[in-house]
Amino acid sequence: MAHFLTQRLARALLVLFGVSLLVFILIDLAPGEYFQEMRLNPQISRETVAALRTQYGLDQPLPVRYGRWLRSVSRGELGFSFAYNSPVWPLLKRRIGNTLILTITSLVCSWLIAIPIGIRMADRAGRWPDRISGIGVTFLQATPDVLIALGLLALALRVRWLPTGGMHAPDFSETEGLGGVKDLVLHLVLPVLALTAGMLPVLVRHVRSAMLEVLDAPFIAAARGHGIRRYRLLLGYALPAAANPLISMFGISVGALLSASLLIEVIMSWPGVGPMLLEAILQRDPYIVVAVVLFSTLFLVAGSLLGDVFLYIADPRIRVE
Amino acid sequence: MMRNKKIWFAAMPLALVHILVLGARFFAPYDPAQQHRDAPFAPPMRIHFLDARGKFHLRPYVCARLNQTTSTGSPRYAEDCSHVWPLRFLVSQEAGVFGAAPGTTWHFLAVDAPGQVFLLGTDDYGRDQLSRLLHGGQVSLFAGLLATGLSLGLAMVLGGAAGYFGSWLDDGIMRVAEVFMALPWIYLLFALRAFLPLNVGARQSFFLLVSVIGLAGWARPSRLVRGVVLSAKQRDFVRAARGFGASSVYILRRHVLPETYAVVLTQAALLISQCILAEVTLSFLGLGVGEPVPSWGNMLAALQKYYVLENYWWMLVSGLVLVPIFILYHLLADALQARIKPSGSPEMSSLTPQRLRVAI
Numbered sequence: 001m002a003h004f005l006t007q008r009l010a011r012a013l014l015v016l017f018g019v020s021l022l023v024f025i026l027i028d029l030a031p032g033e034y035f036q037e038m039r040l041n042p043q044i045s046r047e048t049v050a051a052l053r054t055q056y057g058l059d060q061p062l063p064v065r066y067g068r069w070l071r072s073v074s075r076g077e078l079g080f081s082f083a084y085n086s087p088v089w090p091l092l093k094r095r096i097g098n099t100l101i102l103t104i105t106s107l108v109c110s111w112l113i114a115i116p117i118g119i120r121m122a123d124r125a126g127r128w129p130d131r132i133s134g135i136g137v138t139f140l141q142a143t144p145d146v147l148i149a150l151g152l153l154a155l156a157l158r159v160r161w162l163p164t165g166g167m168h169a170p171d172f173s174e175t176e177g178l179g180g181v182k183d184l185v186l187h188l189v190l191p192v193l194a195l196t197a198g199m200l201p202v203l204v205r206h207v208r209s210a211m212l213e214v215l216d217a218p219f220i221a222a223a224r225g226h227g228i229r230r231y232r233l234l235l236g237y238a239l240p241a242a243a244n245p246l247i248s249m250f251g252i253s254v255g256a257l258l259s260a261s262l263l264i265e266v267i268m269s270w271p272g273v274g275p276m277l278l279e280a281i282l283q284r285d286p287y288i289v290v291a292v293v294l295f296s297t298l299f300l301v302a303g304s305l306l307g308d309v310f311l312y313i314a315d316p317r318i319r320v321e
Numbered sequence: 322m323m324r325n326k327k328i329w330f331a332a333m334p335l336a337l338v339h340i341l342v343l344g345a346r347f348f349a350p351y352d353p354a355q356q357h358r359d360a361p362f363a364p365p366m367r368i369h370f371l372d373a374r375g376k377f378h379l380r381p382y383v384c385a386r387l388n389q390t391t392s393t394g395s396p397r398y399a400e401d402c403s404h405v406w407p408l409r410f411l412v413s414q415e416a417g418v419f420g421a422a423p424g425t426t427w428h429f430l431a432v433d434a435p436g437q438v439f440l441l442g443t444d445d446y447g448r449d450q451l452s453r454l455l456h457g458g459q460v461s462l463f464a465g466l467l468a469t470g471l472s473l474g475l476a477m478v479l480g481g482a483a484g485y486f487g488s489w490l491d492d493g494i495m496r497v498a499e500v501f502m503a504l505p506w507i508y509l510l511f512a513l514r515a516f517l518p519l520n521v522g523a524r525q526s527f528f529l530l531v532s533v534i535g536l537a538g539w540a541r542p543s544r545l546v547r548g549v550v551l552s553a554k555q556r557d558f559v560r561a562a563r564g565f566g567a568s569s570v571y572i573l574r575r576h577v578l579p580e581t582y583a584v585v586l587t588q589a590a591l592l593i594s595q596c597i598l599a600e601v602t603l604s605f606l607g608l609g610v611g612e613p614v615p616s617w618g619n620m621l622a623a624l625q626k627y628y629v630l631e632n633y634w635w636m637l638v639s640g641l642v643l644v645p646i647f648i649l650y651h652l653l654a655d656a657l658q659a660r661i662k663p664s665g666s667p668e669m670s671s672l673t674p675q676r677l678r679v680a681i
Binding site for chain 1: 496501506513602625631644
């Protein structure tokens with residue numbers, strides 16, 4: 001286990017390093033930077049702009065800047081935001097927490113809903129429950145996340161049952177304890193619904209096809225012949241055998257959810273990393289972009305690492321290799 | 322034969338959509354930038370065949386619109402069927418009303434002069450949504466197509482080279498591909514977009530978008546192409562060609578790359594919807610093609626205001642058209658895949674992760 005983990009960790013670190021290098025090269029290639037706008041302002045002299053650039057080290061060549069940035073990472077600052085005039089990490093910390101709350105909740109919800117639906121569809125393959133769900137899944141899969149989010153938001157605005165937008169009610173600071181949690185949960189409903197609806201069709205498809213493959217196997221026929229009850233057969237025999245491809249889906253689903261959550265966060269004004277990234281791009285604040293992109297990679301890599309660990313636990317064949 | 326039918330079943334409607342969009346200047350009743358200041362947020366008009374007395378008219382008509390907007394309220398309209406405007410098809414109109422080149426243009430659909438026809442309603446400037454939808458498709462659909470072409474072109478070149486020449490080239494290309502795939506795709510798009518100029522003209526930003534989206538998508542198909550090339554270069558006819566002294570470039574072009582066409586074609590059908598979605602997403606967030614040029618993404622951007630979202634459902638139309646288009650591309654990909662599979666290339670099984678990305 002330890003050997004397996006260190007190997008994967010080393011690989012993950014290498015990928016992170018590669019991503020940071022890629023983003024830095026992109027910055028270097030790009031025209032325009034944060035202080036360029038200042039140059040257009042007649043009230044700021046050329047010398048001031050030049051001094052600012054020197055102060056923030058923008059006049060240095062790429063390797064030097066990258067080295068400096070690495071050092072600031074080791075100090076736990078992750079670079080410096082020009083727009084906020086502050087190190088990046090304190091700005092990003094809360095945002096990451098908010099994004100994780102949203103993404104992990106949606107991850108759990110979508111898997112918990114997808115597994116029973118997928119099993120049910122595989123069990124009834126070819127018959128009408130399967131067909132109708134199949135059509136539903138196709139439609140949902142073809143519906144872009146933007147549309148799902150906007151549709152849900154429009155519905156919520158009409159019905160006014162749920163708070164729309166944001167993470168807390170305006171008077172949040174006055175509520176305490178359980179009231180605060182209830183407020184957060186209510187605000188979570190819409191974005192989680194949107195993310196789950198976007199994720200569901202893919203997961204359902206995979207659960208269904210994985211289960212179908214197993215249900216064809218001789219040992220299932222044998223178990224059925226022994227008179228084992230249907231639900232015991234499905235959950236106790238077929239599901240564990242079908243688990244392997246699903247576990248490898250886990251890591252991929254993390255990445256997909258992250259992508260979707262960026263958009264949902266912006267649409268539903270959830271204070272996560274998505275709106276921050278968008279703002280940083282529009283303001284040309286490079287180090288925030290680097291940090292957010294790195295965070296997304298880190299989360300994705302962590303997801304697939306977790307998937308690997310699950311696979312290691314679930315499948316003895318991998319342990320032998 | 323059966324499978325061919327399935328392919329046509331998906332391909333024909335798609336071709337129709339593309340023709341409609343390509344001929345937007347003809348099919349659209351108005352110029353996409355033409356503003357009807359007296360009719361902001363006008364709802365879609367009903368096409369009438371039966372009049373108030375139940376008499377059937379072969380030539381359908383639309384009713385005039387009564388503006389009932391109070392001085393403070395949001396726009397409100399009512400139908401006034403005492404004035405009707407029959408729809409006229411294939412009419413020539415004097416152009417040059419709105420900055421267009423002088424001369425006459427042909428329109429598929431129009432009504433006589435003081436009347437207006439908004440089959441899909443109007444937006445906040447009173448611009449016809451149907452016209453914007455058709456013209457916006459030129460940006461969104463073709464950005465998707467071109468970006469897919471770019472991705473797959475890169476995949477053929479890089480994946481082909483990696484698979485065929487192997488050794489350090491293979492290692493290098495596949496390492497870079499790994500880095501690209503380690504990023505969730507919207508973050509990758511953003512990272513690529515982040516450092517390119519923001520305020521550029523519509524034409525430039527279109528090509529910028531195409532290159533960003535195309536670059537973001539090369540890694541996965543490259544891996545597939547590489548896999549096919551790896552198995553193809555072991556085939557006897559390739560060895561024979563090499564034995565006869567054929568050059569690497571010749572073998573690649575003549576014998577190896579044709580083996581990948583099947584995979585590339587299926588990938589294309591899968592990638593296109595993802596690329597269209599990427600354009601829509603970026604334009605929606607203000608990082609793509611900007612106003613006044615319509616694209617399906619920036620048409621949706623108006624909905625970021627809650628009052629628009631709450632009151633004017635027809636503003637969603639550019640998002641709604643994506644659903645049937647994506648379903649058709651999905652069917653096309655399925656049909657292509659089913660047609661290719663019998664020849665038995667083991668690489669097809671690795672399509673599933675790609676599928677997932679398409680869906681999201």
